Amino acid sequence: MTVAPERPAFLDRPADRPTDWLRCRSCRGFVYRARYEDELRVCPSCGAHGRVEPEPRAAQLLDPGSVAPLPVPAVPDDPLSFATSHGGYAAELDRARARGVDEGVLCVRGTVQGHPLIAAIMDFRFFGGSMGGAVGERLTRAMELALRERTPLLLVTASGGARMQEGALSLMQMAKTSRAMADLDEAGVPTVTLVTDPTYGGVAASFTTLADVILAEPGARMGFAGPRVIEQTIRQRLPEGFQTAEFLLAEGLVDGVVQRSALRPALARLLRMWAARPAERPAGEPDITAPAATATASGAGLLRRAEEVPAGDAWDAVRLARHADRPTTLDYAGYLLEDFQELHGDRMTGDCPAIVGGLGTLDGRTVMLIGHEKGHSTRDRAARNFGMATPAGYRKAARLMRTAAKLRVPVVDLIDTPGAYPGLEAERRGQSIAIAESLRLMSRLPVPVVSVVTGEGGSGGALALGVADRVLALRNSVYSVISPEGCAAILWNDATAAPEAARALKLDARELLRHGIVDAVVPEPPGGAHADPAAARAAARRGCWSRSTRSRGVDPARLVAERGRRFRRFGT
Structure with missing residues (x-):
């Protein structure tokens, strides 16, 4: 198809001025030709790009x-x-x-x-x-x-x-x-x-x-x-x-x-x-499918046995996981990644603000980072649907994962959502289908995938980013089929029974590790990640992501098969 576009806003020489002056067709202002060229042909008054x-x-x-x-x-x-x-x-x-x-x-x-x-x-x-x-x-x-x-x-x-x-x-x-x-x-x-x-x-x-x-x-x-x-x-x-x-x-x-x-x-x-995409893993570098190291004496490493995770109340974990100051995906991206380039949109219907993602380098290696984003201020949290993604968000994540597969770079998913967005428009756009397609795509991705529950892991909206080779959880994160309030309302007929429901759901990191839902737990600073965000991000780097995403040269068929076996065992 051939289109005759309308006249664009670029600069032209006005008839009533010398040849070294130009007039912007957008704002009608005058600009000196030499300055216009120095500005790369961008109008200094209105920013119109010629x-x-x-x-x-x-x-x-x-x-x-x-x-x-x-x-x-x-x-x-x-x-x-x-x-x-x-x-x-x-x-x-x-x-x-x-x-x-x-x-x-x-x-x-x-x-x-x-x-x-x-x-x-x-x-x-x-x-x-x-x-x-x-x-x-x-x-x-x-x-x-x-x-x-x-x-x-x-x-x-x-x-x-x-x-x-x-x-x-x-x-x-x-x-x-x-x-x-x-x-x-x-x-x-x-x-x-x-x-x-x-x-x-x-x-x-x-x-x-x-x-x-x-x-x-x-x-x-x-x-x-x-x-x-x-x-x-x-x-x-x-x-x-x-x-x-x-x-x-x-x-x-x-x-x-x-x-x-x-x-x-x-x-x-x-x-x-x-x-920064080496063709294969250098000799001696850890394999993402291999067992991870246990915790270090300082507690900065990964905790791989439930007994190593300090006991605590499940409802306290829920409240800490939901804290408004808890680091978000963009916080982690800014601290952990160099050259982070955020990518937007599902190339179909929109750019869901509740899921963010893009390319960056972690310890000199390129990764695709994708995660739920809640924001911190009330205004920002509302604008991002409190981390509840629409179908466009899951389809954006799927697009970025397919790009990672093409470029042969690992995927790091950060999970922090109460659940998928439950709205009329989300249902019209196929929320269930978008989540199901994400689960299927992740199960077959031919590159290493690490998912980390950094806050709330709510239902299928969380699992849509959770089908990974290794699934990790921060100490004060939670992961469950339903919110404690929802469970209490249905089974107790009393939403105020949420603390009791939280304990019954076994949704805290210690119990998740005990049941094999997660492979390891990342320690947090005393009082939670929000109490010392810098220490929390540093612990994440030392204990988790800098090792978990450095796999290269792993046979894609082996990755997919091992990932399938990881999830096949649940319920047997």
């Missing part, structure tokens, strides 16, 4: 002196001999090339902070960046080169869609490029898309949205059909900001909106993490 041609874009993103164009394949210029009463396609091509642009994409290789990268940068100046045979072939050859060399691929998009003058042959480029992206997925080659304004039609509906990570510049628009087409078709007024990067982020369709000045650091961060 278009950038492929050559300066490559210079902005890649290391100086590292950029080298890839060979240009020869393809038929006018395969349909397309002509109208206004003229022929071949003549239009000649006129476009006479302006100094040979096609709608430039493919290069280079480095970012020394990390190799292959980049395909689309050029809206040439037929609106539309995808014909030449663009599709250049893109596919860049993808094939990335596949052969196992080099990460960057796609910078700017397009109105497929090129009408090449008919169905242009349409076929969608399938060709999508197949090449599938080959990269199968081989575990990382891919990232940078969406720039505009990205529409067949380009958006093929390779653009198939990358592992999708970033977008502020205000960049992406969609299959443009706003005018939609409004004319459905006769409805579209919401403000429809199809902009910010809208796409809120709807769970992109991973992040990044200012142009921050794009190169963000790209470097991803490349560093992707480079």
Whole structure:
């Protein structure tokens, strides 16, 4: 599909000013041309991002002196001999090339902070960046080169869609490029898309949205059909900001909106993490499926026998597990991980704030961290549904786990939720199906998985992140089929019997270890993790995650089989 996008907010030379001044089409303010270029073509008054041609874009993103164009394949210029009463396609091509642009994409290789990268940068100046045979072939050859060399691929998009003058042959480029992206997925080659304004039609509906990570510049628009087409078709007024990067982020369709000045650091961060993925486990490094060490004399290690866990009241554990100041997933991410890049959205319906996740490095090794997020303040906890995830949250987690499997990096899941969100919209979106699909996916993930109950482990909403090779629990965490209040209301007909129900449910860490629900317990500081968050996070690093996620070279079939046996034994 080809879309004629509306006029974007970029800068143009005003007729009443000298040529060294520009006027922003967004805020109508004036800006000195030299400053505009220094600001990477971003309006200093309103932040509107102007278009950038492929050559300066490559210079902005890649290391100086590292950029080298890839060979240009020869393809038929006018395969349909397309002509109208206004003229022929071949003549239009000649006129476009006479302006100094040979096609709608430039493919290069280079480095970012020394990390190799292959980049395909689309050029809206040439037929609106539309995808014909030449663009599709250049893109596919860049993808094939990335596949052969196992080099990460960057796609910078700017397009109105497929090129009408090449008919169905242009349409076929969608399938060709999508197949090449599938080959990269199968081989575990990382891919990232940078969406720039505009990205529409067949380009958006093929390779653009198939990358592992999708970033977008502020205000960049992406969609299959443009706003005018939609409004004319459905006769409805579209919401403000429809199809902009910010809208796409809120709807769970992109991973992040990044200012142009921050794009190169963000790209470097991803490349560093992707480079920290050794192909196999070095000799002598512990295996995630092997028995873990017992507690150290200082108590900083893992407790593997119930007798080692200090006895306590189950209801006290429930109250400590629910404490508003208890460290959350984002707290642990900020302390434990370097280069953490949060990823957003399920690429389908939304970005549930109750589940967060992303890539980061732990002791120099890349991991995918996923967890429930409650927040601390009343406002933040309410905004995050108190850690109760919607179907979009579980589908976001599943997307990140599939990405981890592709990139062959371990998954660390942090569990802290009263349960899945019990709302009308959640049921409409298939809450039960989303949880069931997560359980099935985790049971077959071909990479190491560690789940840690850091607070509340409530019912199926917790188990959806709990099918792991090793399941650990913080000392004052709880894990149960139902909340004590719910159990008391049903079996005692009295919600005030919750403390008694908590003891009967055997939901505290000591009892969970005794029954084999968890494999080990992580000690907490006196008074609970919230009493000394720094000590709690340090204990977690020393006693659990820094060892549990360093497995490499474990046969995937063995991992899956051992995980299956772990859960098969319950109830026998």
